[in-house]
Amino acid sequence: MAPARGGSRTMAAKRKRHSPEFKARVALEALKGMKTSQELAREYGVHPTQVAQWKGQLRDNAGELFQSGAAREAQKHQESELAQAYEQIGRLNMELTWLKKNAPPPESDRRCLIEPDHPQLSVAQQCRLLGLPRSTYDYRPVAVSSEELALMEAIDRQYLDTPWYGSRQMTAALRRRGWPVNRKRIQRLMRKMGLQAIAPGPHTSRKQPQHPVYPYLLRDHPPRAPNDAWAADITFVPMPIGFMYLVAIIDWHSRFVLAWELSNTLDTAFCLEALDTALQRFGMPGIFNTDQGTQFTSEAFTNRLKTAEVAISMDGRGRVYDNIFVERLWRSVKYELVYLHEFREVLDLLKGLETYFEYFNHRRPNQGLDEATPAEVYGLA
Secondary structure (H helix, E strand, O other): OOOOOOHHHHHHOOOOOOOOHHHHHHHHHHHHHOOOOHHHHHOOOHHHHHHHHHHHHHHHHHHHOOHHHHHHHHHHHHHHHHHHHHHHHHHHHHHHHHHHOOOOOOOHHHHOOOOOOOOOOHHHHHHHOOOOOOOHHOOOOOOOOOHHHHHHHHHHHHHHHHHOOOHHHHHHHHHHHHOOHHHHHHHHHHHHHHHOEEEEEOOOOOOOOOOOOOOOOOOOOOOOOOEEEEEEEEEEOOOOOOOEOOOOOEEOOOOOOEHHHHHHOOOHHHHHHHHHHHHHOOOOOEEEEEEEOHHHHOOHHHHHHHHHOOEEEEEOOOOOOOOHHHHHHHHHHHHHHHHHHOOOOOHHHHOOOOOOOHHHOOOOOEHHHOOOOOHHHOOOO
């Protein structure tokens, strides 16, 4: 039976409201990066989506804390004028302004745009403006189970052995190993893990439609010396509760790992941190190659490369060899470190990665380099 008109208000009244202090505390813990989003969600009784949202808000707005007194006063004055303008213009224009500010890009999570504590717009009004069913906003997904984490690890292991497997072949392979899974579930998890088949196939990659995609340059300009070209990629790292994301930037010619970062959320910020570290420590490459993921096609990332006057190159969709050296790096990291030790704490994982990349760069002979180490070929030995 359909609920009474006042039912949504009752549900909203029961919704748990979080204070700014609580959100800041969760966001700070997320920014520290010492726990996965799933661990923080369990610890604080919230959903991982909220953890990621609050982390992003804190990171984006932290600069306001260091504004001068005059700047803060100017901002307060501006906010006061805006509040008066809202009252004068009326509710309709206020709703339109709010909608323009929060208009979601394609495929975005509209639930993250809802402001439960908005002083003038109820949750129901915001859902109506965004075209979001109230039931969709009220839904709270169940946290990732240990069974699903084990399945994600099985997918990751299979992908390392057969990176050309799409969701259809991945489903068949896992079923043969005893996993009672269907293709839709495997498709969902592979998207969540950022995995796609490296053989041509329909809909194997879903880039952000609003972001420009650049041509693949390394086919016509193969790297012949250090810093001719760098490459970057992101991989999934399973943890006992949840997972982390690892980005690495390597020199294409020498396979030398120039920089890496770990994050509990899949965003552009930690990719930019790795890029800044590499640029500051090793100068500028001629070409920078990535896949077509939204982190690398974002305006913030591509503008950083353009400012440094670095040519941007992106893998062709479904091409096997376009970023092959980073894929080989992930295979080495997973089989020689991650799945060998099964780290239980993020801090232990950080220490393990630091030790491993030092070993990979300076002490691990590489068959593709005639048994030399990446550091020797790069010129740092």
